[in-house]
Amino acid sequence: MENNKSTLIVFSGDLDKAIASFIIGTGSAAMGNQVTMFFTFWGLNILRKEQYVPVQKSFMDKMFAKLLPRGPEKLGISKMNFGGLGAKMMKYTMKKKNITTLKELIETAQELDIKMVACTMSMDVLGIKKEELIDGLEYAGVASYLAEANEAKVNLFI
Amino acid sequence: MNVDKVLDAKGLSCPMPVVRTKKAIDELKSGEILELHTTDSGAFSDIPAWAKTAGHQVIEQREENGVYKFWIQKG
Numbered sequence: 001m002e003n004n005k006s007t008l009i010v011f012s013g014d015l016d017k018a019i020a021s022f023i024i025g026t027g028s029a030a031m032g033n034q035v036t037m038f039f040t041f042w043g044l045n046i047l048r049k050e051q052y053v054p055v056q057k058s059f060m061d062k063m064f065a066k067l068l069p070r071g072p073e074k075l076g077i078s079k080m081n082f083g084g085l086g087a088k089m090m091k092y093t094m095k096k097k098n099i100t101t102l103k104e105l106i107e108t109a110q111e112l113d114i115k116m117v118a119c120t121m122s123m124d125v126l127g128i129k130k131e132e133l134i135d136g137l138e139y140a141g142v143a144s145y146l147a148e149a150n151e152a153k154v155n156l157f158i
Numbered sequence: 159m160n161v162d163k164v165l166d167a168k169g170l171s172c173p174m175p176v177v178r179t180k181k182a183i184d185e186l187k188s189g190e191i192l193e194l195h196t197t198d199s200g201a202f203s204d205i206p207a208w209a210k211t212a213g214h215q216v217i218e219q220r221e222e223n224g225v226y227k228f229w230i231q232k233g
Contacts, residue, residue: 023173026177027173030173030208031180098171100172100173108177
């Protein structure tokens with residue numbers, strides 16, 4: 001069987017969109033495709049470690065670090081978030097209905113050898129350092145993404 | 159039918175039935191048969207779609223009391 005490629009740009013840091021991204025990513029990998037997920041802007045929040053990592057930052061970068069959600073458990077939803085209450089309700093109902101959590105989906109993506117790439121330019125903008133992101137990532141920019149996308153049959157922007 | 163492996167994926171939601179099926183079939187040899195049980199109603203279309211793309215064959219599929227059963231031969 002030939003090996004096809006899929007790429008996803010995860011621009012959004014919303015819980016619902018992150019879940020959709022990882023369902024498509026892991027689904028594609030399960031179908032035998034080589035999958036690359038490229039995380040940029042708010043999407044980087046999905047990859048942040050939950051615990052605080054002390055790193056040198058400017059005042060502005062510190063503000064971003066404080067205001068932006070740290071990891072999959074802290075994300076809001078894109079509609080009806082109501083200051084985080086919506087996300088809590090969503091997680092509650094998803095748990096009751098035995099829907100796979102974002103954390104489990106990320107672990108599954110790692111097990112399936114999905115290539116997860118953090119956009120270094122967005123990291124600079126938001127002042128996010130490598131130490132603050134989960135392990136096992138690659139770091140790259142637009143050309144690396146486009147090189148992958150040129151070879152892939154499925155390319156999504158979420 | 160000679161079943162070489164049985165996978166219980168009941169209670170799991172999308173995309174896990176497909177992910178678990180992939181992992182289970184990776185452990186089989188070509189020609190061997192996997193029996194899959196799932197309760198995800200989407201799986202009824204998803205498993206054949208997955209098998210077609212991944213190069214395996216669904217020999218039989220049926221629903222029994224809300225459980226979807228598949229017999230998949232590794233390609």
